[in-house]
Amino acid sequence: MYKINSKHLIFFIFSVTAISARTYASIFIGVNGRDTWISALVATFLLLGFIFLIMFISLKTKTLTLEKVFYNTYPKLLGNIFLFLFCVGLFLTSLEAATVESSAIHTTIFIETPIWYCLAFFIIPAAYVASKNFRTITIVVIVTITIIFVSNLFLMALLYQYKNFQYLLPILFNGLSKENIFATLMLLGSFSSIAIIFPFLRYVRDKENLIKNSLLGTFIICILVTFVFVLLIGTFGPLRASNIYYPEFYQAQRLDIEDFLEFGDFFFLLRTVCNLFLKYVLSLTGIITLLRNKIKRKKVFITIYTIIIAVLSYFIGSSQFVMFNLLRPLQFILLVVFFVIPLITYVIYFFKYKRMKM
Template sequence: MDKINTKHFAFLLLATGIVSLKTYPGVFMRDAGRDSWIAVTVASVLIFAFYIFIISTCKKTEVYNMREIYEKAVGKRLGDIFIALFIVNLFATLIECVSAEANSMHTNMLLETPTWYLMIFFVFPIIYTIRKEIVSIITVTVIGIILIMMAGINLGILTARYKDWSLLFPIFKDGLKFNFFVALAKILGLYGSVSITLPYLIRVRNRKSIIKHVIIALLIIIQMEIVSTTGVITTFGTVLANTMPYPKLIQTQQVSYFRFLEFGELYVMLQILGGWMLKYLISFYAMLSLLKGFGLKRKHLIWITYIVSLAAYISSYFIADNLFRLFTFFNIYSYLFLFNFIIIPLIMFTIFALKQSSSTQN
C-alpha cells in the first residue's frame, strides 16, 4: 500500500510544522522581543497563503508530482539541481531533529546522560520504521500527533494560572525595527518545514477534499504556534525567556498542584520526543522518495538509509555537544529553510502555474 488519503496528509503537515518553533523560540525571540507573537502571527498568515497556493496549483493543474512540477518549470537539469538542494535540506532537517531532541533532554532533564547516548536510542531504532511501507509511517504519525495534541491541551490548562498577559504589551514600544523583519524571516524559515510534505502529494488518493483538510491542519498549526509563543512571553517575559535555550521545558517545571503533583515535564517530554521523532521519520522517508526519482533501486535505498542514519548521528553529535554551536546551527538552518523550503518552491510552483495557464489559453 503506497497511497494515503487527505486526512493522513493533514497529519503529516501537523507532524512537520509544529515542533521547531515550539522547541527553540529563542532563535527569533532574541530579535523580535516582546513583539515575537506579532511576528509569529504575520508569518502564520504568510505561510498559510504560501501552502494554499501550492495545493491550489496542484489541484488546478492536476499535477501532484513535485519532481514533474520542478522539471516543467525550469527544465530537467535545473529541476534536478533544485530537487537535490531540497534533499540536502532534508538531511539538514535530520540533523536538526537529532540534535534538538538530544540536547534539549540533556540540558534540561538528563544532565548526567551524554548527548551521544541519547542519540543512539533516537537514530537507530527509527531505521526499522523507515524501512517499512508508507502505511507504517502514517500509523505512527497519526497515533503520535493525537497523543502530542492531548499533551498540549493538558499543558495549556496546567500552565494557565502562571501567565501574565500584560507582558504582551505595549506593542512596538520602540517602533518597527529591522530586527522584527529578521525574526519574521526566521519564523517563516522554521514554518517552512511544512514543505517537507510536498514529496508526499503524489501518494495522496481521492484528492477532492485536500484543500479542506490542509486548511484545517494549517489552522491547528498556526493556533498552536501563536499560543506557544504568547505562553512563553506571558510566563517569563522576553528578557528572562531569552536566557533559556528551551523555555517550554522550564515553563512546565512550574506546574505544581497540592504541593506534590508535579508532572508538567511528562507532557513536554512526550511532545519533544514524539514531535522530533515524527519529523525525523517523515523527512527521512521524503528524502528516500525523492532519491528514488534519480533511478535508485530498493537495494540502494536500503544502504542509503544506513549511511544517512550514521551521517546524521555523527553530524548531530558534533553540533549538539555544544549549546552555542547548536544555536548557531539553528540560526543558519532557519535561513536555509527559508531559501530551500519557501522561496525556491514558491518560484517553481509560480513558474509552473504560469506555464500551465499559458498553454491552456493557447
C-alpha cells in the same frame, strides 16, 4: 500504491511544521522580544497563503508529484539542481531534529547521559520506522500526533494560570522595526518545514478536499505555536525567555497541582522526543520518495544516512553555543529552500501549464 486521505495530511502537517519553533523558541524571542507572537501570527498568514497557492496550482495542473514540477518548469540540469537542493533541505531538517532532540534531552532532563546515548535511542528506532512501508509510517504518525496533541492542550490549560499579560505590553512599542521583519522571516523559515509533506502529496486520494484540510491543519498548528509564544513571554517575560535554551521545559517545571502532582517534565519529554522523531522520519522518507528511482537498496541507504546524521549530530550537539549559532542561519536556509524556491517554481509552472493549454 498506498493512498491516504487528505485528513491524514493534517497529522503530517502537525508533525513537521511547528516543533522546531517551540523547542528552541528563545532564538526567536531574542530577536523580537515581547512582540514575537505578532511575528508568529504574521508568519502564519504568509504560510497559509503559500500553502493555498501550492495546493491550488497542484490541483489545477493535476500535478501532485514534486519532481515532475521541477522537471517540467526548468531545463533538466536546473531541475535536478533544485530537486537536489530540496533534498538537502530535508537532510538539514532531519539533522536538526536529531541534534536538537539529543541536546535538549541531555541538557534538561538526563544531564549525566552522554549525547551519543541519546542519539542512539533516537536515530536507530527512526531508521527502523523509515525502513517500513508508507502505510506503517502513516499509522505511527496518526497515533503519535493524537497523543501529543491531547497532551499539549492539557498542559497548556494547566499552565495558563502562570501567565502574566503585563509582560506582553506595550505591544509594538517601537512600531514596525527591522527586528519585527527579521523575526517574521525566521519564523516563516521555521514554519516552512511544512514543505516536508510535499513529496507525499502523490499519495492523497480525495484531492477535492486537499486545499481545505491543508489550510485547516496549517492554521491550527501555527495558531497553537503563536499561543505558545504568548504563554512563554507571559510566564518569563521577554528578557528571561530569550536567555533560556529550552524555555518550554522550565515552563513545564512550574506545573504544580496542590503540592501533590509535578509532572511537567513528562509532557516536555513526550512532545519533544516524539515530535522530532516524526520530523526526522518524514524528512528521511521524503528523500527516499523523491529519489526512489536512484536508490537501489533502501536499507543500505538508510544505514549510511543514519551514520552520517549520527556523526554530525554528535559534534554539533556537543556544544550548545555551536548548535544555537547554527540554528539561526538554518531558518533562512529553510526559508529559501522550502519557501522561496517552491513558490517561484510553482508559479512559473502554473503559467507554463496555462500557456500550453491555450
